[in-house]
Amino acid sequence: MKNYIYGKNAVENTIKNFIDEIKQVFILKGHAFDPEIFSIIKQKNLEWHSLERQEFNSLIKDGVNHQGLIAQVKDFNYLELKDFYNNSKLKQKVLILDKIQDPQNFGSIIRTASLFGVDGIIIQETNQVQVTPAVMKASAGTIYNVPIIKVSNLKSAISSLKDRGFWIYSSYLNEESKSIGEIDFDNKSVIIIGNEGNGIGSKIIEMSDFTFKIETNNVIDSLNVSVATGIILFELSKK
Template sequence: MTDAKQTIFGIHPVEMLLKSPIKIEKILILESLQKNKLDFFKKKASEKKIPLETASNRKILDEICPDDAHQGIIAFIKTEVQYLPLESLKDAKTILILDHITDARNFGAIIRSADLFSVDALIIPEDRSVHINPTVIKASAGTAFFMKIIKVPNLSNAILKLKDWGFWIYGSVGEGGKDIFKTPLSEKTAFVLGSEGKGIAEKILEKCDFKISIPTEGNIDSLNVSVATGIILYDLSIKRRKVQG
């Protein structure tokens, strides 16, 4: 953990924050918030002994969160989401490897899908990648607080480690890969997802055991990375249910 103070905003992210072990310094809430929500947060703050301040003017919250995405509530914390070591994944079953994803909302949406489909962890590079920030947390609906996230200096080396631990690596490409819906998946599976503009770097793609694609029929040949992630993980969940009977 580091001591960088930050704000968490939005109803769902703050609800999830209250369920996490992260210490909340203060909650600022709009007096005109829907009564049931206002009462809920007042009760939770009281139970957890968190200072809660109400604001009569929305502009007070707008100054802290200028893009107006706060939905009438902002929480202040000192600690950031903890990044874990790669070695914590030896016994994992499902991992996402994000190759230089830079859009915070896409990253948050990927985390949300990963949580929904019980992904064990996400791996991101230390450089040229978005990290956990308030926008990511809001886009994840707060699930970023509960997802294992690993930062590594070199994705290629991380993939080699995963292979040593029995993982098969599947690289998601826009076209030219095996049809994901017809491709058997291993018990220990890691999916590589590329950046919004460039896709998976060639040196990373070379480390993948398989290239997979989602068949499409429209006028464009690729999906938004967060949408593609949801489809891939849904397909994985269906295949595993069939195996389990």
């Protein structure tokens, strides 16, 4: 099965920063490449095609906002946890996602994690949206900026991180949780973000060293998960 990313930001950012991940580029007739992007395409001898609308639209499902640009990319390369540890880069900030379902949320979280220097994102193999074209578009081409580690069991991954000196902080909305402003994040911190509807599983909460919440005026029940993640990572970056 061929993998496509689409949308101006996602495709152009990938061409600029991760061109080796791209197999070929398609542009809708009547559209033009940004001059800088076209210069890179020519310099790197990247295969590209200008397609009529019917052929262009046949590459991806109906209704997506492709903005006249599609790129075929290689299969996404998830890391294994052991390979993440073996990478020479110092690991200090890790994000764990517990069953995020929405591609837009996942992509937005990846983008935010990239902006705030997260060293790795850990997801589970099941009951979690994977890296899809919709996720790639929502990440605005930052999907390759942050290692994404796929594991069979989040609890085992958390235990492994604890063994390596990480402290575990879960975003959990209840009366016992501290306000995020009161949390003194450790240099080696794991932040856990829960599912859009059900939050973090109870077994994972039990493994956490701290639970925290974002104080709001309670006009609505809770923040969108990607918005909440942005606030959390901003607070973490300040500490």
